[in-house]
Amino acid sequence: MELQLQIKMNEKLFVRNPEQTELGKKIILQGIQLIHKNGFESFTFKKLAEDIGTTEAGIYRYFDNKHRLLIYITAWYWSWLEYRVVINTVNLKDPAVKLKKVIQLLATTVEDDIRTSYVNESILHQIIISEGTKAYLTKHVSEDNKDQLFKPYKELCTKISAIILECNPKYKYPKSLSSTIVEVAHFQNFFMNNLPSLTDFGKTKDESKIVAFLEDLVFSSIRKL
Amino acid sequence: MELQLQIKMNEKLFVRNPEQTELGKKIILQGIQLIHKNGFESFTFKKLAEDIGTTEAGIYRYFDNKHRLLIYITAWYWSWLEYRVVINTVNLKDPAVKLKKVIQLLATTVEDDIRTSYVNESILHQIIISEGTKAYLTKHVSEDNKDQLFKPYKELCTKISAIILECNPKYKYPKSLSSTIVEVAHFQNFFMNNLPSLTDFGKTKDESKIVAFLEDLVFSSIRKL
DNA sequence: TTTTAAAAGATAGTATTGCTATCTCATTAA
DNA sequence: TTAATGAGATAGCAATACTATCTTTTAAAA
Numbered sequence: 001m002e003l004q005l006q007i008k009m010n011e012k013l014f015v016r017n018p019e020q021t022e023l024g025k026k027i028i029l030q031g032i033q034l035i036h037k038n039g040f041e042s043f044t045f046k047k048l049a050e051d052i053g054t055t056e057a058g059i060y061r062y063f064d065n066k067h068r069l070l071i072y073i074t075a076w077y078w079s080w081l082e083y084r085v086v087i088n089t090v091n092l093k094d095p096a097v098k099l100k101k102v103i104q105l106l107a108t109t110v111e112d113d114i115r116t117s118y119v120n121e122s123i124l125h126q127i128i129i130s131e132g133t134k135a136y137l138t139k140h141v142s143e144d145n146k147d148q149l150f151k152p153y154k155e156l157c158t159k160i161s162a163i164i165l166e167c168n169p170k171y172k173y174p175k176s177l178s179s180t181i182v183e184v185a186h187f188q189n190f191f192m193n194n195l196p197s198l199t200d201f202g203k204t205k206d207e208s209k210i211v212a213f214l215e216d217l218v219f220s221s222i223r224k225l
Numbered sequence: 226m227e228l229q230l231q232i233k234m235n236e237k238l239f240v241r242n243p244e245q246t247e248l249g250k251k252i253i254l255q256g257i258q259l260i261h262k263n264g265f266e267s268f269t270f271k272k273l274a275e276d277i278g279t280t281e282a283g284i285y286r287y288f289d290n291k292h293r294l295l296i297y298i299t300a301w302y303w304s305w306l307e308y309r310v311v312i313n314t315v316n317l318k319d320p321a322v323k324l325k326k327v328i329q330l331l332a333t334t335v336e337d338d339i340r341t342s343y344v345n346e347s348i349l350h351q352i353i354i355s356e357g358t359k360a361y362l363t364k365h366v367s368e369d370n371k372d373q374l375f376k377p378y379k380e381l382c383t384k385i386s387a388i389i390l391e392c393n394p395k396y397k398y399p400k401s402l403s404s405t406i407v408e409v410a411h412f413q414n415f416f417m418n419n420l421p422s423l424t425d426f427g428k429t430k431d432e433s434k435i436v437a438f439l440e441d442l443v444f445s446s447i448r449k450l
Numbered sequence: 451t452t453t454t455a456a457a458a459g460a461t462a463g464t465a466t467t468g469c470t471a472t473c474t475c476a477t478t479a480a
Numbered sequence: 481t482t483a484a485t486g487a488g489a490t491a492g493c494a495a496t497a498c499t500a501t502c503t504t505t506t507a508a509a510a
Contacts, residue, residue: 039364
């Protein structure tokens with residue numbers, strides 16, 4: 001049996017749905033590779049077009065500009081992560097165990113999911129760490145938000161908030177703690193690998209230490225008397 | 226008596242020291258205004274040159290490129306914040322009180338410091354929130370780091386770590402907690418104002434709530450049994 | 451006071467980026 | 481069979497991100 005995993009994306013994220021054509025899938029697959037290789041600032045549609053053997057104009061038929069492509073792939077990532085959170089916590093009773101699972105999913109490197117042939121998840125994870133925040137750190141964040149472009153991110157945080165409240169219904173900052181867990185998981189990873197003196201894991205570069213730090217941080221707060 | 230506050234900046238941050246000439250000071254002052262107005266992505270040296278009545282080439286004499294200018298102003302900000310941390314905690318005995326002061330300094334809007342005529346600190350604070358991480362989220366972060374461009378940020382975090390260890394010498398993650406405090410203070414502010422559903426402060430948009438959240442988070446962790 | 455060096459102004463030029471437009475051709479679905 | 485869709489090819493253009501050079505003004509050292 002061959003399973004195919006398809007994530008339904010917001011129509012406003014693209015001009016033409018890249019999942020539905022060969023060229024579209026190549027744009028996503030190679031786009032992720034190229035952003036990872038050069039960084040988002042040096043990434044251009046022209047270079048991408050050369051890489052996949054099409055023209056600049058061909059890519060503009062799918063995405064308005066490179067920033068929209070970044071939003072698309074981050075949105076895809078958050079949707080995919082939420083899906084993984086759901087399937088990995090559905091049969092867990094203890095909310096604390098659930099929350100630990102969430103932290104682990106957020107803070108550890110993913111393996112490529114073969115069911116999504118046009119996305120390389122492990123490279124995508126690296127991109128989210130170093131480029132992800134640039135999707136919303138812009139002057140037009142409010143308009144983009146009105147178009148629901150950040151919905152998957154917000155839904156993931158909502159899901160995590162719910163688990164936090166299951167752990168402690170009286171905890172006062174479930175939403176802020178959720179977004180903090182997500183951002184800190186990525187920032188500590190970036191710091192560990194690039195500015196190691198900003199973390200306590202620089203020597204070992206061991207992701208499990210980020211998990212331990214986050215668990216300590218989160219459970220001290222929500223279990224406090 | 227007229228006090229002047231001068232912050233000594235790393236030589237590698239600039240081509241020509243902007244603090245030493247009129248044009249240099251204008252570049253900093255108006256550069257901050259323009260980045261705040263347009264966002265870093267749309268900010269160009271050409272627009273800045275028009276604003277201050279010089280030419281593009283004139284600005285390139287001070288900074289290699291706009292990214293270096295961003296690193297310069299973020300480095301300036303962290304130096305200035307560390308200075309404020311020092312003078313605001315020097316006469317405090319209780320490390321917990323010190324740490325609360327640090328959180329307050331990080332998470333609340335600053336007023337313009339008249340002793341630094343060529344920097345508008347309250348606008349700078351806004352820039353750090355929305356553009357600050359872009360200084361190091363690049364492919365060349367390691368080389369920039371070797372040139373010590375992020376030293377002020379790292380020194381601030383080192384200072385905060387020391388205070389954390391004063392509070393609890395056995396706490397295991399002082400460095401990671403420091404960088405977490407700094408980043409979360411800014412991210413929660415950005416979310417509160419732009420993606421409010423990611424926080425618990427969206428309705429009131431009250432910075433003091435971010436302070437309360439951070440205090441709760443930090444002190445639960447370091448005071449835990 | 452002269453000289454000399456640094457700072458700033460003025461102008462020009464170039465490769466790349468970030469698009470838009472249009473025309474053609476192959477494939478597919480009605 | 482026709483019409484719509486996807487994609488290749490080419491052209492063009494304004495803005496961006498620089499570099500280079502030459503001149504004039506300003507300020508500090510001899």
